[in-house]
Amino acid sequence: MEKVATDFIGRIQDNISESGMSVTGAASSSLEIEVINDNSLIVRADKHLFFVDEGVNGINNSVGSRFGYTTKRPPIEPFIAWVKARQLQSKNNPNYYGKADFEELDEEAKILSTAWAINTSVYQKGIKPKNVMNKEIPELIDDLLDELTGNAMQTVLGNLIIEIPSTPTRGATRINTQSSPNPNFPN
Numbered sequence: 001m002e003k004v005a006t007d008f009i010g011r012i013q014d015n016i017s018e019s020g021m022s023v024t025g026a027a028s029s030s031l032e033i034e035v036i037n038d039n040s041l042i043v044r045a046d047k048h049l050f051f052v053d054e055g056v057n058g059i060n061n062s063v064g065s066r067f068g069y070t071t072k073r074p075p076i077e078p079f080i081a082w083v084k085a086r087q088l089q090s091k092n093n094p095n096y097y098g099k100a101d102f103e104e105l106d107e108e109a110k111i112l113s114t115a116w117a118i119n120t121s122v123y124q125k126g127i128k129p130k131n132v133m134n135k136e137i138p139e140l141i142d143d144l145l146d147e148l149t150g151n152a153m154q155t156v157l158g159n160l161i162i163e164i165p166s167t168p169t170r171g172a173t174r175i176n177t178q179s180s181p182n183p184n185f186p187n
Contacts, residue, residue: 004143005033005041008136015132021052045133048078053133058126065129073123079115088114 009031016028030046050067057068088111105113 001041001144001147002033002035004140004147005035005043007143008043008140009033011136011139012133015130015136019130019132021130021132049133052127052130055129056122056127058122058124061125063126063128065126069123069126074119076112076115076119079119079122080111083111083115083118 012031013028026046026048030044030049032044034042034044036042054067055063055065056074057063057065059069062068
């Protein structure tokens with residue numbers, strides 16, 4: 001059972017890497033397994049992974065998720081970490097009001113300003129689903145069924161006793177195979 005869960009987590013981590021969503025590695029490293037017994041396991045992850053997997057509806061845009069922003073904005077800290085990890089640079093765009101808003105700011109203020117801009121966009125537009133985890137659940141179920149069926153079969157076969165009732169015979173019984181020639185045995 002533990003191997004099945006480990007494989008499941010490995011596939012999710014591969015999907016996270018392939019999607020390009022992993023910047024800080026927090027979502028991927030938050031995955032963990034707890035095997036309760038031979039029939040139960042719990043896979044845990046940071047809530048951020050569920051939000052990214054299924055998406056989050058913005059206040060002005062729905063992405064079809066069960067999660068959504070209403071009156072509360074997303075926390076700013078993950079956006080600050082994301083801006084720092086991506087090393088995003090704030091620049092003035094003269095096409096917007098012709099004013100150099102970022103030139104007067106120190107580096108931390110630029111990072112905070114950029115993080116707030118991204119935060120506002122996410123709050124309004126939401127987050128499109130990445131489908132890195134839910135798409136692996138059918139394979140997890142199949143693997144668990146195979147594992148549990150295999151374990152059940154091993155238990156049954158390990159305890160299987162075939163008892164042949166004794167029957168009166170007139171001497172030894174011979175089993176005819178191709179290696180023991182018998183004119184009556186078809187070739």
